[in-house]
Amino acid sequence: EVCIIDSFVVDKATFLNAYKISEESGKLFTFNEFFKTEGDHPGTVYETEIGNKIYYSEKGEKGNLDIFSKNKLLNEWSDGRPLPGSINASGNANYPFVLSDGVTVYYASDGEGLGGYDIFVTRYNTNTDTYLVPENVGMPFNSPYNDYMYVIDEYNNLGWFASDRFQPEGKVCIYVFIPNNSKQTYNYEAMDQQQMIRLAQIHSLKETWKDKKAVAEAQQRLEAAMSHKPQINGVELTGNKTSEELGIGGGEVTRQELEDALRNKVDKETGKGLSSNDFGNSEKSKLEGIEE
Numbered sequence: 001e002v003c004i005i006d007s008f009v010v011d012k013a014t015f016l017n018a019y020k021i022s023e024e025s026g027k028l029f030t031f032n033e034f035f036k037t038e039g040d041h042p043g044t045v046y047e048t049e050i051g052n053k054i055y056y057s058e059k060g061e062k063g064n065l066d067i068f069s070k071n072k073l074l075n076e077w078s079d080g081r082p083l084p085g086s087i088n089a090s091g092n093a094n095y096p097f098v099l100s101d102g103v104t105v106y107y108a109s110d111g112e113g114l115g116g117y118d119i120f121v122t123r124y125n126t127n128t129d130t131y132l133v134p135e136n137v138g139m140p141f142n143s144p145y146n147d148y149m150y151v152i153d154e155y156n157n158l159g160w161f162a163s164d165r166f167q168p169e170g171k172v173c174i175y176v177f178i179p180n181n182s183k184q185t186y187n188y189e190a191m192d193q194q195q196m197i198r199l200a201q202i203h204s205l206k207e208t209w210k211d212k213k214a215v216a217e218a219q220q221r222l223e224a225a226m227s228h229k230p231q232i233n234g235v236e237l238t239g240n241k242t243s244e245e246l247g248i249g250g251g252e253v254t255r256q257e258l259e260d261a262l263r264n265k266v267d268k269e270t271g272k273g274l275s276s277n278d279f280g281n282s283e284k285s286k287l288e289g290i291e292e
Helices: 012-018 031-035 193-201 212-226 255-262 281-287
Strands: 003-011 027-030 044-047 053-059 065-073 093-098 104-109 118-125 147-153 158-163 171-178
Touching: 003 012, 003 212, 012 027, 012 171, 027 031, 031 044, 031 053, 044 093, 053 093, 065 093, 093 147, 104 147, 158 212, 171 212
Parallel strands: 118 147
Antiparallel strands: 003 171, 027 044, 044 053, 053 065, 093 104, 104 118, 147 158, 158 171
16 A cells, blocks of 8 residues: 655656655666766666665676675775675566665565566665565555666655556656555455556556645655756756856757756656746746846
């Protein structure tokens, strides 16, 4: 049982850009972006808030994607160590995310599950130096399609995950939800079967909205997160910036260039990009003073 407050369709190749999580929750990168490599590499990287540890996915000894970790020691990264336990036991393991407790790991694997990539959770056991047997988080997070990159932003009290269910090739849908303190399930014996199917498929977001006040508050938090300190190439958009400062060419920044850079939201029904009229107030303020 989960309350999903919003969803938006994005390009799969750049889907991580849609995740607007707090600094306190760490950072997400593609493998190529973090390690400064090129080529077709499907791995992702999670870096902790203070930047002293990363969890990432790359091919292991068996030729499948495995999840590794590295620690930063005196500004240098240690050798990668595969996560112990059964996380890398079958299929490809990718899309790691670690809660602020440092022991709870969410990831996705295509080894066993409902189909494609499924989202799993496990916890590190300090006594045995290994991870507990991973648990499938179940529906509606998982489906017969590919579901992955499950993130809990504890600071903003928002959850995120990606799925290509019912999406065209090259597109994924990002869902944003309100995290539960503990796993909650529907009383399926007392519910209509078709209604259960609709909920499992995430047929309608509003069907998950039991507490309208909680939904409205979460949507406000999401709006704030989406407009929080917009940046281009690591440069915060405050005042007038030249395109050279922003790393998008030479000369003054045109309004169109800035709109293109800010356009990280898409219409949830059509998947089409929105105009500047759809930006939040914070984003609109960045456009003021920029000439056509």
